[in-house]
Amino acid sequence: MENIQHLIQENEKGKRIDAVLAGLEYNWSRTQVQQWIKEGNVTVNGAKTKPNYKSVPGDEVQIEIPDPEPLDVEAEEMNLDVYYEDADVIVVNKPKGMVVHPAPGHLSGTLVNGLMAHCKDLSGINGVMRPGIVHRIDKDTSGLLMVAKNDAAHEKLVQQLVDKTVTRKYTAVVHGVLDNTAGTIHAPIGRDKKDRQSMTVVDGGKQAITHFNVIEKFKDFTLVECILETGRTHQIRVHMKYIGHPLAGDPKYGPRKTPDLNGQALHAGVLGFVHPTTEEYIEFTAPAPASFDEFVEKLRNDVDNPVKKD
Known part of the structure; x- marks a missing residue:
C-alpha cells in the first residue's frame, strides 16, 4: 500500500x-x-x-x-524503439498510431503490452492497466516517453513533472502563418461541457502553459516548436486551436478542411529529466517520423497542398 x-x-x-x-x-x-x-x-x-x-x-x-491487482493485460512481443534503459527507467520512442496503455475493451497492441514483454519490472503505482507509465502522449502523437521500472523511480519522476522541471519539446505543423516568432499561451484547460470527449480552454480549468517558437513559415502553415510547462490532456492541440492555429491533420480540434495525415502533425522530439538514482540530468532527441518530414517538405516546396481535403 x-x-x-x-x-x-x-x-x-x-x-x-x-x-x-x-x-x-x-x-x-x-x-x-x-x-x-x-x-x-x-x-x-x-x-x-x-x-x-x-x-x-x-x-x-x-x-x-492499494497494491496493484494481478495484471490481466498480456505481454506482447514488439520491436520497441528504446532510446535508453537501466534498472530504474526506460525511454522509448512511441510510434504514431500506438495507444500508450490498455483500457477496458482495448487490452492489446498498446505500448504497455510491449513493455511487459520487454521487461518484467515496471512500477505498480498507476495500477494494473498502466504499469510504469509516468506520463502519456496521444495515440496519433509520436515521440519520447519515460517509463518507471520501480515505484521509487516513478515517484521521483512524477515529482519532476509536478515541479515543472522535465524538458518536453514537441514539433508541430499548424494551420495559418503565425505573426509572432515566439510566445506563451497561458490558458486553463478543462473538459468541454458540450463534448465530454474533448478538452477546451475554460474558466476554472487546470492551469496550462505552453511556450512556442516558430521554426519555419510556409504559404498556409507554420512549423513550430512547442515546449510544455504543464502537461494537460491534449494541451498543445487545445492551446494552438485557442490562438487560431490548430494542428494540421487534427481530427478533433482542427478545421473541417485539414491535411489527411492520419492524425495531428505532432511529435514529442525532446525529453530531458534528472535521473531518479544518479541525479544527473539526461536528455534525448528523437527525429520526427518520415511521414511528418515528407509533409513538411511538401509544404516547403509549395506543392499546392496535395494532401488537403476538398
Whole structure:
C-alpha cells in the first residue's frame, strides 16, 4: 500500500476533492480517485470523505493507493524503439498510431503490452492497466516517453513533472502563418461541457502553459516548436486551436478542411529529466517520423497542398 499526502493550497479552495486529486499530475483519472474515496482510501484531516467535499486551504489529504491487482493485460512481443534503459527507467520512442496503455475493451497492441514483454519490472503505482507509465502522449502523437521500472523511480519522476522541471519539446505543423516568432499561451484547460470527449480552454480549468517558437513559415502553415510547462490532456492541440492555429491533420480540434495525415502533425522530439538514482540530468532527441518530414517538405516546396481535403 502506497501512501501519498497532499496539503490543500489556496488556489484549490472550494474545489471538489476528487477534482483536486485528479489534477495532481500523478495521471490518476477522476474515476479512479472516486473509487478510492468510495473504498475509504482517501481521508481529509484524518476522516473519510466524499467525492464532492469542497476543499479548504490547509486540509491534510492522505491517499492510500492499494497494491496493484494481478495484471490481466498480456505481454506482447514488439520491436520497441528504446532510446535508453537501466534498472530504474526506460525511454522509448512511441510510434504514431500506438495507444500508450490498455483500457477496458482495448487490452492489446498498446505500448504497455510491449513493455511487459520487454521487461518484467515496471512500477505498480498507476495500477494494473498502466504499469510504469509516468506520463502519456496521444495515440496519433509520436515521440519520447519515460517509463518507471520501480515505484521509487516513478515517484521521483512524477515529482519532476509536478515541479515543472522535465524538458518536453514537441514539433508541430499548424494551420495559418503565425505573426509572432515566439510566445506563451497561458490558458486553463478543462473538459468541454458540450463534448465530454474533448478538452477546451475554460474558466476554472487546470492551469496550462505552453511556450512556442516558430521554426519555419510556409504559404498556409507554420512549423513550430512547442515546449510544455504543464502537461494537460491534449494541451498543445487545445492551446494552438485557442490562438487560431490548430494542428494540421487534427481530427478533433482542427478545421473541417485539414491535411489527411492520419492524425495531428505532432511529435514529442525532446525529453530531458534528472535521473531518479544518479541525479544527473539526461536528455534525448528523437527525429520526427518520415511521414511528418515528407509533409513538411511538401509544404516547403509549395506543392499546392496535395494532401488537403476538398
